[in-house]
Amino acid sequence: MKFVDEATIRVEAGAGGKGCIGFRREKYIPFGGPDGGDGGDGGTIWAVADYNLNTLADFRFNRTFRAERGGDGEGSNCRGAYGNDMEVGMPLGTLIYDEGTGELIGELTRTTQRIKIAQGGFHGLGNVRFKSSTNRAPYQATKGSPGEARDLRLELSLMADVGLLGLPNAGKSTLLSAVSAARPKIADYPFTTLYPQPGVVAVGALRSFVMMDIPGLIEGAASGAGLGIRFLKHIQRTRLLLHLVDILPPSGADIVESIKTINAELKEFNEEVAARDQWLVFNKIDQMPEDEAQVLIQKALKRLKWKGRWFAISSVSRAGLKELLHAAMDWVQEHSATEPEQLLGAPTVETEPKAKPKSKLRAHPGNVWKAPKAEKIIQEKPVAKAAKAKKAVKAVKKAVKKATKPAVKAKKIVKATKVVAKAKKVIKAKKAAKPVAKKAVKKVAKKVIKAAKAKKSKR
Numbered sequence: 370m371k372f373v374d375e376a377t378i379r380v381e382a383g384a385g386g387k388g389c390i391g392f393r394r395e396k397y398i399p400f401g402g403p404d405g406g407d408g409g410d411g412g413t414i415w416a417v418a419d420y421n422l423n424t425l426a427d428f429r430f431n432r433t434f435r436a437e438r439g440g441d442g443e444g445s446n447c448r449g450a451y452g453n454d455m456e457v458g459m460p461l462g463t464l465i466y467d468e469g470t471g472e473l474i475g476e477l478t479r480t481t482q483r484i485k486i487a488q489g490g491f492h493g494l495g496n497v498r499f500k501s502s503t504n505r506a507p508y509q510a511t512k513g514s515p516g517e518a519r520d521l522r523l524e525l526s527l528m529a530d531v532g533l534l535g536l537p538n539a540g541k542s543t544l545l546s547a548v549s550a551a552r553p554k555i556a557d558y559p560f561t562t563l564y565p566q567p568g569v570v571a572v573g574a575l576r577s578f579v580m581m582d583i584p585g586l587i588e589g590a591a592s593g594a595g596l597g598i599r600f601l602k603h604i605q606r607t608r609l610l611l612h613l614v615d616i617l618p619p620s621g622a623d624i625v626e627s628i629k630t631i632n633a634e635l636k637e638f639n640e641e642v643a644a645r646d647q648w649l650v651f652n653k654i655d656q657m658p659e660d661e662a663q664v665l666i667q668k669a670l671k672r673l674k675w676k677g678r679w680f681a682i683s684s685v686s687r688a689g690l691k692e693l694l695h696a697a698m699d700w701v702q703e704h705s706a707t708e709p710e711q712l713l714g715a716p717t718v719e720t721e722p723k724a725k726p727k728s729k730l731r732a733h734p735g736n737v738w739k740a741p742k743a744e745k746i747i748q749e750k751p752v753a754k755a756a757k758a759k760k761a762v763k764a765v766k767k768a769v770k771k772a773t774k775p776a777v778k779a780k781k782i783v784k785a786t787k788v789v790a791k792a793k794k795v796i797k798a799k800k801a802a803k804p805v806a807k808k809a810v811k812k813v814a815k816k817v818i819k820a821a822k823a824k825k826s827k828r
Contacts, residue, residue, distance in 0.1 A: 374525040374565075376428035377468060383411030383436040383452035385490035385513020388498070391444030392506065403507055404446050405495030411516045412436030412452030414487040418477035422460035423567070425525050436487070439513055442495045452489060462528045462606055468520035478528075490516040527565050529581035530701045532607030534635070536627055539613040540652040542566070543684040545582045548694060553582055572698040581607060605639065609700055610647040611693075616665055617656045624665075625672045646700070648678045650693065655683040 386408025393401025414436050434457055440449030459465075465474040465486060475484040491514045499507035533541040542553040551568030566582040583604055604610070612631060614624050628649070636643040649670075654662045666681055678696070682689035 373424050373426040373429060374527075376425040376523045377432065377520060378428055378457075378523065379433045379518070379520050380414045380457075380487040381433070381435045381518040382414050382487035382489045382516030383438040384515045385409070385411050385492040386439035386441045386449035386452075387512050388493035388495040388510035389442035389444060389447075390496045390508055390510045393445075400505075402505065403496045403500050404444055405497055405510060406442035406444070406447040407449065407495050407498070408442045408492040408513045409439030409449035409451040410492045411439045411489035411513065412454045413485060413489040414455045414457060416459050416463070416465055416475075416477065416484045416486050417456045418461050418463075418480055418482040419458035420461060420480045422458060423527070424460065425463070425523055428523065436489060436516065438516075439490065439492055442493065442510075446495075446497060449492065454489070456483075457486070459523065460525060462526045464524045464526060466522040466524065468522045474521070486521060487517045487519065490514040526606050527567055527581060528579070528606040529567055530578040530607065531570075531580045531609045531611055531697055532604045533580065533582050533611050533613055534604070534631055534647075535613035536615070536618075536631065538619070539615045540684055541582045541613050544613065544650075544652065544682075545580060547684045547687065548690060549580060551582075570694060570697075572694050576698055576702075578698055578701045605642055608645070608704055609697060610645055611650050611697070612647055613650050613652050614669075615653055616651050616662060617653060625669050628669075628673060646677070648680065649675060651679065651681045653683060653685075654681050654688060655686045 388407050389405035391403065391405035393404045395401060414434055434455060436455040437452035439452045442449045459477055461477055461480070464476045465484060466472065467474060474486060477484065493511045493513040496507045496510050499509045501507075533544065535541050542555050545551050545553055545566060545568045546555065548570045549568030551566055553566040565584070568580050568582070569577055570580050571577045581604075612628065614628060616624060618624065618627070632643065632647075651662070651666050651669075657665075662681065666679070669675075670679065680689055680693045680696070682693055684690070
């Protein structure tokens with residue numbers, strides 16, 4: 370299959386279903402009231418990472434994706450069916466851009482990761498949503514909103530553990546074919562590799578990593594020379610760079626200058642990529658005696674002032690391959706992350722869809738107003754504001770009561786103490802008045818008795 374790393378597609382989410390105008394009509398119920406149900410939400414389109422894909426070639430033939438429209442509402446408070454969501458499979462490492470604005474929507478870096486690329490339309494409202502104390506028979510319903518539609522640009526950046534860099538004919542494709550099952554094109558002329566070629570390298574039981582061959586770079590590649598930087602972007606996903614150098618180039622060029630040229634182009638393309646771990650791999654050592662090859666390599670390392678790791682190999686005779694592969698495997702395992710590496714400067718967007726209720730769900734009249742937030746904003750904005758104001762007043766009153774409670778209690782206690790004190794005084798006064806009253810009563814009684822005796826004696 371032809372390798373394709375760029376594609377343009379159009380996505381059109383489903384529109385929302387229309388709301389229904391309906392009334393309850395039953396025997397012996399003359400005023401049944403409105404019962405028109407809402408429409409269904411339109412289907413949303415999701416981009417899903419598929420581990421089994423490694424190219425965007427499928428999008429050459431199918432460029433338009435349309436999700437299902439939401440069903441219309443019906444009477445008896447029946448809601449329309451929700452439109453089915455659509456999932457578009459894309460390979461890992463796909464970047465999704467809005468073609469109109471150039472905005473990066475997101476990137477797929479994990480298996481089964483989902484990114485929403487087109488939002489389905491909102492459902493229309495049935496006439497039951499518009500009933501009120503003053504409008505008991507509303508002949509009003511709304512249409513569903515249209516689904517989101519836009520053009521997208523897809524760019525694929527292959528994900529690999531180890532990337533191969535070098536000038537044309539440095540032996541990158543030969544090395545990949547020698548250590549993996551990949552079969553890239555190999556020939557004795559430059560630019561044989563026209564697109565990135567990944568391969569899985571096995572280094573023992575349950576030990577393997579992905580190696581990727583990048584098309585050869587030449588001086589001025591960052592400015593568009595040769596194959597330009599079209600495929601250099603794939604190296605952004607690699608953790609380790611193997612810089613292959615032909616120790617005996619056919620053109621007789623200085624290998625030190627060749628190494629500097631590649632590093633300069635890499636730095637001009639992306640400084641952060643150029644700063645990653647890079648190993649020098651001197652290839653084709655079988656073309657000269659071992660002693661001469663070692664002398665040549667040591668001179669090159671001294672001129673470069675190279676402090677990193679280096680290897681001398683031959684892909685044909687397989688000399689030095691075992692050491693190189695085991696060292697790369699150890700490095701990958703040591704630096705392996707729990708999450709795949711994210712593209713430089715690109716945000717990761719991941720949104721999971723909400724579970725949708727079954728279609729044609731019959732809503733109970735008492736539950737009609739348990740609507741989503743968007744519906745409340747549309748239909749109950751003034752009511753919601755009034756309710757919020759009432760709640761705020763109640764909250765203030767409660768706060769005032771709580772704040773004045775101690776003072777009220779203190780006042781009550783003071784009043785109670787005063788009443789008790791007055792009562793005590795009255796009781797004391799009564800107690801003190803009792804003997805005085807007794808004496809006064811006795812005196813009066815004596816006077817009365819005397820007066821009575823005097824009257825009797827006169828008679």
